[in-house]
Amino acid sequence: MASILSRPRPEPDWDLVEKRNSIERLKREKFPLDIRDELPELIARGYEAVSEEDIVRLNWWGLTHDKPKVGTFMVRIKVPGGLITPERLRAVGRIARTWGRDEIELTTRQGVQLHWVRLEELPTVLAEIEAAGLTTVGGEGDTVRNITGCPVAGIDPAEVFDVRPVIEQAARFFYGNREYSNLPRKHKYTISACPAQCNAPEIHDVALIAVLKDGRPGFAVRVGGGLSATPRLARDLGVFVPVEEAIEVLRAITDVWQHNRRYRLSRAKARIKFMVDDYGPEGMRALVEERLGRRLEDGQAPAPVGPADHLGRHPQKQPGYVYMGFPVPMGWMTGRQMQQVADLVEAVGGDIRLTREQNFLVGFVPEDRADWLAAEMAKIGFPLDRHKLYGTSTACTSHQFCNYSVAETKEKLKEIIERLEARFGRAVEGLTIYMDGCPHACAHHWVGDIGLQGTTTHGPDGGKIEAYDVVL
Ligand code: HEM
Ligand code: SF4
Incomplete structure (x- = not known):
């Protein structure tokens, strides 16, 4: 076999890499995963004294500033394939209620994000997450991030095999x-x-x-x-x-x-x-x-076939069971809702699957319990028949917690969906609207039917105003 590796391609040495790239330097100086052991010391010194380099290293444990210097952290929990048991979901809900002001975001990579966690609370919160059988390790940083998949893995009648x-x-x-x-x-x-x-x-x-x-x-x-x-x-x-x-x-x-x-x-x-x-x-x-x-x-990669939102009620490949996909507007849940969802799913003997479009599915619902589950979910804020746009649209974290944000997303998306629903009703179901507060594309605006990327422009009076670039 002809060697491509031996092609004469200039490869820089480590000295040059470290000279040019400060993140490579800080990784060499101290392996970022090791920052976890230093948490007690960082806490003793206080938030203001934590160096920028150590803040970056904390990313390797799924931790980022809720905007620089507000003193609290976002905690990103990895959920491989978005597959999570009711027990684990309940634990996340409890942790959010105790340390995260009861706020939770479902992410576009099938994970879960908490906010508002203070530096001194991190050791306890990480330990609680791990005690529940979950992890934040490599949630951010130069790592293998959450491994995603199809939320109906193992239950989809049309799947090739169970991955x-x-x-x-x-x-x-x-x-x-x-x-x-x-x-x-x-x-x-x-x-x-x-x-x-x-x-x-x-x-x-x-x-x-x-x-x-x-x-x-x-x-x-x-x-x-x-x-x-x-x-x-x-x-x-x-x-x-x-x-x-x-x-x-x-x-x-x-x-x-x-x-x-x-x-x-x-x-x-x-x-x-x-x-x-x-x-x-x-x-x-x-x-x-x-x-x-x-x-x-x-071999050859196949082209996608069929609808991809998995919302609503569908038969499973296991006879006698259905799966149900519930839209979660803007991916927002409270910890209390998460606990309630866990209780309901447990009551029917099902499991939970988080989706790329920031929703959740319940798998293994016995057919004769599906109506009951739908009615109970509606009572806690998740009607199954909610307008589909709430399920097929996504928005990134944006203003509230993210420093890159130049235009609001989640609140604005809510407003857009409300207007579209009022004007077009069910006719716009199936459309995907993905909205980001900056070019980083955390909510994948490049690949939505309608993508909105936050930017700024000049308003009528010449002042700076929030605006969006539109990608179709
Ligand atoms: C504190 C707020 C956040 C910051 C500072 C941040 C930072 C970034 C940056 C810098 C990128 C671009 C990196 C690159 O691809 O080269 C990016 C992309 C991305 N982030 Fe975030 N992010 C934040 C929140 C989120 C949230 C809430 C989610 C999930 C809902 C998310 C998921 C993603 C995804 C899926 C991409 C897409 C890039 C790809 O697949 O290539 N991020 N983020
Ligand atoms: S797309 Fe930009 S504004 Fe939105 S969360 Fe990602 S980095 Fe922040």
Whole structure:
């Protein structure tokens, strides 16, 4: 096999990397995951005395300022595949009520975010999250982020096969793994078998898409997707990976990127999408094969088929059960609501699945309990038949907590949906409106039917006003 690795490409040495990139420097000076052990010391010194570098290192535990210097933190909890038990959901609700002012956001990567947690409360809050069997490790920072998937994994009658064991295995291997916690930049995997591809493999760094080859279960692979200010759609690597080789191939793809120092010089050019730009999918495949020491089988990523919102009531592949998708406006829940949802789901013996569009689904609802569950959910603020736009639209965190925000999103989205509902009624159901407060695209505005990106412009009196760029 011709070696692409040996192509003469200038690779900078570590000195140059650290000179150019302050984040690489701070990672070298102190491994960011180790900051957890220093929390007692940081607390003793007080919030104001925590260095900017240590604030960045705290990202590796899923912790970010609720806007700089307000003294409280956002806590991002990872939920692999968005799959969570009622017990765990109840625990998150309790934690939010106790330490997070009863406010919760469901995220566009199937996780959960709390806010308002004070520095001195972090050790307890992290311990409580872990006691519930969840983790924040690698929720932010240059790590393998929450591994997403299709929320109806294991219950969708149309799925290729059940990928839940692969998601679990990948999460066990990559979350908190030091070998994968000093990547050039954040790294997002998604693994699914949903023909509708509701998990948006095209915008992930690495996507495993379930396929069958000669009756064997495995994955097609797409690499190099990502949004932010330079959006890219993931490219088809042209391979078939048998299911038992999934973790090995994820490692190999991530390794060829993380061990190339070229992608550490500039944070803005560090994501794997830039490497895919440089090498193309064929070049990436050759590098991965070289790393693995063998050729991969040929394959092709399938195109998405069918509707992707999973809202409302649907039969499961298990006879006698249905799953139900409840819209959560703007992804907002209270801790109390989360506890109530957990109680209701437990009462019917079901499970919970968080979605990319900031909603939740309940799986394994016995058919004869579905009406009861719908009625009870409506009582706590989650009617099943709420206008679908509330479920198919997303908004990023924006003004309240995020320092990058230049235009309001969640409140504004609510206003937009109310107007559309009043004017067009059910005719606009199915539309997706994704709204971001800045180009980072946390709510994926690039890929909505209507995408709104916050910006500013001059108002009639010449003053600065909030505005939106529209992407169709
Ligand atoms: C404190 C508030 C936040 C800050 C400071 C922040 C920061 C950023 C930055 C800098 C990027 C662009 C990085 C890049 O792709 O190169 C980004 C992208 C992203 N963030 Fe956030 N974020 C915040 C909140 C959120 C929230 C609430 C969510 C989930 C609801 C989220 C999920 C994402 C996602 C999905 C992307 C998309 C990028 C991709 O897939 O390529 N972030 N964020
Ligand atoms: S899109 Fe921008 S404004 Fe919105 S949460 Fe992300 S970084 Fe903040």
